[in-house]
Amino acid sequence: MQCAMENLFAHTADYYDLDTRFMPGTDLDLYRELLEIQGDPVLELASGTGRISIPLAESGASVWALDKSPAMRAVLKRKRAGLPWRVRRRLHPVAGDMARFSFLRRFPLIIIPFRGFQALTDRRQIESCLHHVKRTLAPGGLFVLDLFAPRVGAAVSESATDERIDWVYERPETGELITRASRRRGIDTERRILHTEVVYYVETVDGKRARRADEFSLRYYHRWEVETLLCSVGFEIIAEYGGYDKRPIHAGSDMVFVVRATQKPSALRIMDS
Numbered sequence: 001m002q003c004a005m006e007n008l009f010a011h012t013a014d015y016y017d018l019d020t021r022f023m024p025g026t027d028l029d030l031y032r033e034l035l036e037i038q039g040d041p042v043l044e045l046a047s048g049t050g051r052i053s054i055p056l057a058e059s060g061a062s063v064w065a066l067d068k069s070p071a072m073r074a075v076l077k078r079k080r081a082g083l084p085w086r087v088r089r090r091l092h093p094v095a096g097d098m099a100r101f102s103f104l105r106r107f108p109l110i111i112i113p114f115r116g117f118q119a120l121t122d123r124r125q126i127e128s129c130l131h132h133v134k135r136t137l138a139p140g141g142l143f144v145l146d147l148f149a150p151r152v153g154a155a156v157s158e159s160a161t162d163e164r165i166d167w168v169y170e171r172p173e174t175g176e177l178i179t180r181a182s183r184r185r186g187i188d189t190e191r192r193i194l195h196t197e198v199v200y201y202v203e204t205v206d207g208k209r210a211r212r213a214d215e216f217s218l219r220y221y222h223r224w225e226v227e228t229l230l231c232s233v234g235f236e237i238i239a240e241y242g243g244y245d246k247r248p249i250h251a252g253s254d255m256v257f258v259v260r261a262t263q264k265p266s267a268l269r270i271m272d273s
Ligand SMILES: C[S@@+](CC[C@H](N)C(=O)[O-])C[C@H]1O[C@@H](n2cnc3c(N)ncnc32)[C@H](O)[C@@H]1O
Pocket: 006, 007, 008, 009, 020, 045, 046, 047, 048, 049, 050, 051, 052, 066, 067, 068, 069, 072, 096, 097, 098, 099, 112, 113, 114, 115, 116, 119, 120
C-alpha cells in the first residue's frame, strides 16, 4: 500500500497559478456572492497562492489566508507584496494546518475552495478540521466546502498510468516553455485515496532544462459520505451544488456544500438533486 503524501507543492508551487489560469471565474463569483450576504472577515483554509483570497481582498474584504505549505505561502507573499497598500493590509497570510488551527476572532464565512480539503487523507485530520471550522464560525456563519468526485471510470481503473501531457505553455514574463504532465500512481480503494504525480518540464530561453515534480494524495468522497460526515460534526446543509454555477450534483461532478453549524448533531437531510 502506498503511503499518503502531504500535498504541499514543495517543488511545484511556482507553477500552480499556471494550472488554474484557465479556470472560469465562477468559483470566485460564488464566494463573492456569499461574502455579500455574510460580510467579512473571511477565512480561507488551504488558500494556496491566493487565487481566491487576493480578489476577495481586492473587492474590499478582510481575508485570512491559511496554508501549511511554505512554498505556496511564499508565492502568495510575493504576489501580496505587489498589491496596493489598502489591499495588502486586508490580506493576512497565516502559516497553519487546516486540521488544527485557532483564531481569537470568529468568521461569518469560512471557505475551502478547489478541493483543498481532499488533501487531508487521515480520518482524524478530516474530522478535526471540521470541528475546528465549526468552533471558528461566528453565529450564523457559513462554511463552504468544494470537492471533486472521481468519474466512475477513473475510480475503478485502480493501477498506475503512464505519464500524459496536460498542457504546454510559454510563460511570457520569462520565455520559459513549460510542459505539464501527470500520471496516476495508484488508488487505495479501501481508504479512497488517489495517488498522483504532477511534473513540470521547464525549458529556459537559453536551452536549460529542469524537471519539477510533486506527488499528491487526495481523498475522494461519495456525496452521501460528505453529507453524513458534515451532519455528524453538527453542520446543517443549506445547499449543495454540482458546480459553482449551482447546477445539480451528478456522477463525476464537483460537489460544493454550503453549511451552517447547529447546536447539536443535525438529522441528515437528503437534498433533492
Ligand atoms: C489545490 S490547492 C488550493 C489553493 C487555493 N485554495 C485555490 O483555490 O487555488 C490546495 C492547497 O492546500 C494546501 N494544504 C494541503 N494540506 C494542508 C493542510 N493540512 N493545512 C493547510 N493547507 C494545506 C496546499 O499547500 C495547497 O496550497
